[in-house]
Amino acid sequence: MFKKILVPVDGSSNSWKALDTAKGLASKFGGELIVLHVVQTYSSANLYLSGGSDISLTSENRQLSHIGSRVLETARDRMSDFHGRVRFIMEVGHASDKVVDVAREEEVDSIVIGSRGLRGVKEFLLGSVSSEVSQHSPVPVLIVKEPDPG
């Protein structure tokens, strides 16, 4: 275990904590890391509801991909002192589905994920990405907790 770890990052402080934890575990167990950012784009259906145009959709999605690249750059910086193998992947789609897909494709042996991402209230109502991932993942999932606010 912890020989090939998948870490999804969304730019939230909790996801950076997960990355630090995964880095520590990979160093300790001699494992490699795959850092994944999932860009959640707007679909045509969303667009239809909001009455926007195709042009605004494309520019919105371009903006989100741009943010995604920034998130992975930050991840790269944080991983600069890691001596093992690490790869950075960006995918487009539904967050928890993509995380599980990549876990299967890359045949990782574990996933390390923050308990709560950037979705806030929506997560509270619909259940967090981490709980969806832990339910559908083929491999063990380590859920890393938010640092205590106090």
Add this chain to the structure above:
Amino acid sequence: MFKKIMVPVDGSVTSWKALEKAKALAELCHGDLVVAHVVLTYSNAELYVQEAGGDILDVERTTMKKLGTHVLDTAKSKMEGFSGKVEYVMEVGQPASQILNLAEKHEVTDIVIGCRGLGGIEEFLLGSVSSKVAQHAKVPVLIVK
């Protein structure tokens, strides 16, 4: 990390998988283990609804405790050969909240838990014990598949 791991066991296959994983991690990290079993008993309110007598409640509780002891005995036999320290604890109450209480009381560094226990349909409808624990624990939670 993995210096003092709590593993809740309910006798289900995934809970034994969690125990194996926790044992291996504790060996690698020179950590200790706390193996916990929560006995789910019937409450007085349930009894009231079912119009049963107090005697039945006591009998039920005794049986559940006996089962719990059996689960922990099985855990003990699975932990043979482990070089660290192991504590076995049994509590009565709601699994998720008792697991969280015990984690704080024993000041564990992590919790290793099976993704699905013996809860079956109820777990499916209300969310599993493991996801409740993962959501509310103050320490990292490893969910074993």
